[in-house]
Amino acid sequence: MEEVIKVDRLSKTYGNLLAVDDISLSVKRGTVFGLLGANGAGKSTTIECILGTKQADKGQVSILGYNPQKDRQKLFQKVGVQFQECDYQHEIKVSELCEETASLYKTPADCRDLCSQFGIGNKIKNSVKSLSGGERQRLFIVIALIPTPEIVFLDELTTGLDTKARRDVWKILSVLKANGLTILLTSHFMDEVEVLCDKICILKKGKAVFYGTVEYAKSVSGCNKFEDAYLILSGEEADGE
Amino acid sequence: MKSFLILLKNELKLNIRNMNMVIFAVIMPLIIMVILGLLNGTKPAADGVEYTFMEQSFGALCTVSICAGGLMGLPLVVSEYRERKILKRFKVTPVSPTKLLAVELTIYVIYCLVSIITLIPVAMIFWKVTIHGSWLAFLCSWLLTMISTLSIGMMVGGIAKNTKSASIIASILYFPMLIFSGTTLPFEVMPESMQKIVSVFPITQGIQLMKTTFLGLPADNIKLPVIAMGTVTILCTAISIKYFKWE
Structure with a gap:
């Protein structure tokens, strides 16, 4: 399969x-990649250096x-992005933000459809x-999907969502x-990572301490639960003691 | 082009919802005109001249909106969008910085247009203001004054570190130019030494040019303001595009 994101x-x-x-x-195209790690x-x-919103000191990105x-x-x-901290114009309405975003792309998705898929179809006239x-x-997330992207970057995609809403988001992303959509995401919810991600990379103080599949993470660490495996691999368990 | 128009429509709506520019660029010039009109009526600007005080001040009144838009509105909106990471969101879309700046610039051109369109009939009806020079020359000098002032604003918004520094720079430019360039306080009442100092403001040059073309005065010194404002426009536009920062 074709590699659509390459970071060297x-x-x-x-x-x-040393942040990264x-x-x-x-x-690879059509897969979900999870970037994990504690706050900081x-x-x-890493995501911003990949996207070019931050200038990396060294390395190649394609x-x-x-x-x-x-x-x-x-x-x-061809790429949609949801940043962790996003702001919007003061007083802007949902419909206006969607329309403005859609106008920037050659083949935008239908914003109303997307909003109702994500359960905010009735909020379209409200201010953001x-x-x-x-x-x-x-x-x-809707804004990131408006370009009908080939790749979407989602930074902490479900932070702040309730259980039901998180499940709904997983379903849509699946x-x-x-x-064929490729997804690169970060998350603090290991259940989510287990459901969605084909491959993960665990970061600790800017370094990659694990790279592989969820199953591999479990077997390397000798844990049955992925959350335990994550804590061991990221070294957070040891740091806490 | 379509995305330009949609951005323009939405950004203009947001700007009007905010009301600041409606007050400072449309209502304020009218209020200043009414005050000057009530004080001076239709009396001549000086003994032995054929034009009235209001006719002499008309050009300056048209620059109140230009000052508000170019030296307050535009730099603040651009730096605010940067500080609040709205520009960062635009950076991960296909939009070009030139298009974004052009959209914001057009909004303030629209305010200036609305202002001059409201000022002309009010001046004509209430104080019998008539043009002694040529409309074409007057509108060209208005356009040049507006574009050069807006380009200053675009540059300030483009290169200021954050909203706070943009607002400080904007205030340093806005208030002196508003008061001392002849926009609100007529240039003619200032002592000669002061006139010399305030002539360095590009907008003072613009107002003198607009006055000359409105009153049809002999245009012996037209080159200097045109060159000065043209240079400011080219320089500031180039800087604001070249040094545009998303973050």
Whole structure:
């Protein structure tokens, strides 16, 4: 299968802090890749360096064969992004934000359909700031899917969602994946990672400490539950003691 | 083009909802005009001249909206979008910085247009203001003044570190230019030494040019303001596009 995201020896420092330390990864078309790690482990910085919103100090990135810094306008016709911290214009309505986003793409998806799929179809006339945290989170997943992307980046996609809403999001993403969508996500919910991800990379202080499948993580660590495996592999268990 | 129009429509709606520019760029110039009109009526600007005080001030009144948009509205909206990471969200879409800046610029052009369109009939009906020069020359000088001032605003918004520094720079530019360039306080009442100092403001040059073309005065010194404002426009536009920062 074709590798649609290729990251080779990526590094990024903030002052003295090595936020991303020599990370390499590759994601095949139609698969889901999970970037895991504690808060501050470097997940968001890695994503931003891959997308080119942050300039990496070292390393090569290629998405769909494009260089994200140089071919920005071509690449982002085909890539959707949901950032962890997203802001929106003051007073903007859901419909306006959707329409404005859709206007930027050649073949946008139908925003109303997407909103109702994600359970916010009745909020389309509301202002974005009047939405609850969970509704806003779902709106930003919708925004990431508006380009009808080949790849979507979702940073902490279900943070702030209730159990039912999380399950609904998983279902939709599974369908999209079956239709060939490639997903790179970060998450703190190991049940979610187990359901969705084909491959994972666990980060600790900017370094990749595990790279492989969920099953492999369980067997390497000798745990039956993936959450336990994650805690051992990420070293959080040991750090806590 | 379609995405430009949709962005323009939405951003304009958001801007109007915010009301600041409606007040400072459309209502304020009208209020200043009414005050000047009530004080001066239709009396001549000076002994022995054929034009009235209001006719002499008309060009300056048209720049109140230009000041508000170019030196307050535009730099603040661009820097606010950067600080609130709205530009960062745009960075991961196919939109170009030039298109985004053009959309914001167009919004303030629209405010300036609305302002001049409301000022003309009010001045004509209540204070019998008539043009002594040529409309074409007047509108060209208005356009040049507007574009050069807006380009300053675009540059400030483009390169300011954050909203706070943009707002400080904007205030440093806005208030002196609003008060001392002849926009609100007529240039003619200032002492000569002060006139010399305030002539460095590009907008002062614009107002003098608009006054000359509106009153049909002999245009012996037209080159300097045109060159000055043209240079400002080209320089500021180039800087704001070249040094545009998403974050």
